[in-house]
Amino acid sequence: MDDENLERYLAEFQPRPVRALEIPPSIGRVQLWWIAAAATISLGVGVLWSLLPEMRRAKDAAGVAQVRPAPGSGQSSLNVIALTRLALEDEEQFEVLLMERSRTALPSFEGENSMLRILAKE
Amino acid sequence: METIKLAADEVKTLYERHGSALVAYACSCGVDFASAEDVVQQIFLKMLRSWQSKPQVPLAYLYRATRNACLNLRRDRMRETNLPEEETWFLHGGGGQEQVLTLQQALRDLPEEQREAVFLRLWSGMTLLEIADATETPLNTVASRYRYALEKLREWLRRQ
Numbered sequence: 001m002d003d004e005n006l007e008r009y010l011a012e013f014q015p016r017p018v019r020a021l022e023i024p025p026s027i028g029r030v031q032l033w034w035i036a037a038a039a040t041i042s043l044g045v046g047v048l049w050s051l052l053p054e055m056r057r058a059k060d061a062a063g064v065a066q067v068r069p070a071p072g073s074g075q076s077s078l079n080v081i082a083l084t085r086l087a088l089e090d091e092e093q094f095e096v097l098l099m100e101r102s103r104t105a106l107p108s109f110e111g112e113n114s115m116l117r118i119l120a121k122e
Numbered sequence: 123m124e125t126i127k128l129a130a131d132e133v134k135t136l137y138e139r140h141g142s143a144l145v146a147y148a149c150s151c152g153v154d155f156a157s158a159e160d161v162v163q164q165i166f167l168k169m170l171r172s173w174q175s176k177p178q179v180p181l182a183y184l185y186r187a188t189r190n191a192c193l194n195l196r197r198d199r200m201r202e203t204n205l206p207e208e209e210t211w212f213l214h215g216g217g218g219q220e221q222v223l224t225l226q227q228a229l230r231d232l233p234e235e236q237r238e239a240v241f242l243r244l245w246s247g248m249t250l251l252e253i254a255d256a257t258e259t260p261l262n263t264v265a266s267r268y269r270y271a272l273e274k275l276r277e278w279l280r281r282q
Contacts, residue, residue, distance in 0.1 A: 001276060001279075001280075003269075003272055006272055006275065006276050006279075007244065007272070009279075010225070010240075010244055010275065011244060012214060012215050012216070013212045013213070013214050013221075013222065013225055014142075014212065014213050014214075014215075014245075015142035015143045015145065015146035015211065015212060015213075015245055016142060016145070016146065016155070016210065016211050016212060016213055017142055018141050018142045018145045018159050018162070019159060021133070021134055021137040021138075021141065021163060021166055021167075022163065023130055023133075023134075023167065023170065024167075
């Protein structure tokens with residue numbers, strides 16, 4: 001029997017039929033659940049992304065407000081970034097602030113070798 | 123939703139066309155018919171679940187996955203009872219069960235790669251070139267495997 005006849009003979013044998021594929025409905029549900037979860041996460045990220053510039057502006061404004069001298073009080077924390085921003089945005093206010101600070105914040109005399117202590121002794 | 127429906131339709135079509143050949147192939151790997159059906163169903167369902175990363179040549183993947191699953195199953199069941207010898211997973215137009223059992227035994231005795239080539243060629247209708255592409259094997263190697271398999275099957279059938 002040559003190859004061709006043998007192939008023909010073998011092709012007379014057919015695999016036994018099998019039962020139909022049983023796709024459980026949970027597969028569709030799982031897929032939908034994943035799609036819903038992905039959509040929710042995307043939405044959340046999108047909202048955060050759109051709010052981010054707004055939040056950054058608010059934070060910066062708060063930082064600037066923090067270094068602006070409150071009327072009557074010479075106290076404020078000196079944040080370098082906020083001070084720089086204030087200097088760029090409102091030069092006049094910045095000068096006022098520096099002036100205010102120079103009146104209230106004096107160099108410390110506590111250091112043993114501080115130049116001011118030496119001058120005071122003299 | 124549409125994607126899920128498409129995937130399910132495509133998987134069902136694949137199963138209808140190749141499910142019985144894959145079950146027969148699983149049986150030729152030494153698994154009983156009922157277990158072979160379960161194995162093949164599980165593989166199709168797994169493919170449906172991970173449809174987004176479906177293989178380039180699903181048929182080659184299905185054959186490989188079936189073989190691996192059968193090897194695992196046989197290893198797990200090593201101490202269980204032997205296969206029922208009279209169980210048939212092929213049908214013959216002439217109706218001779220003896221011929222069917224002879225062929226089944228001949229297929230079982232083939233080396234793994236030769237058996238895979240025979241199933242892909244004869245009962246899944248792939249050309250040797252397609253088999254070579256799908257299994258990432260040189261065409262000459264596939265052709266040799268198929269030719270050796272036919273030699274052995276011819277010899278086996280002659281002896282019966």
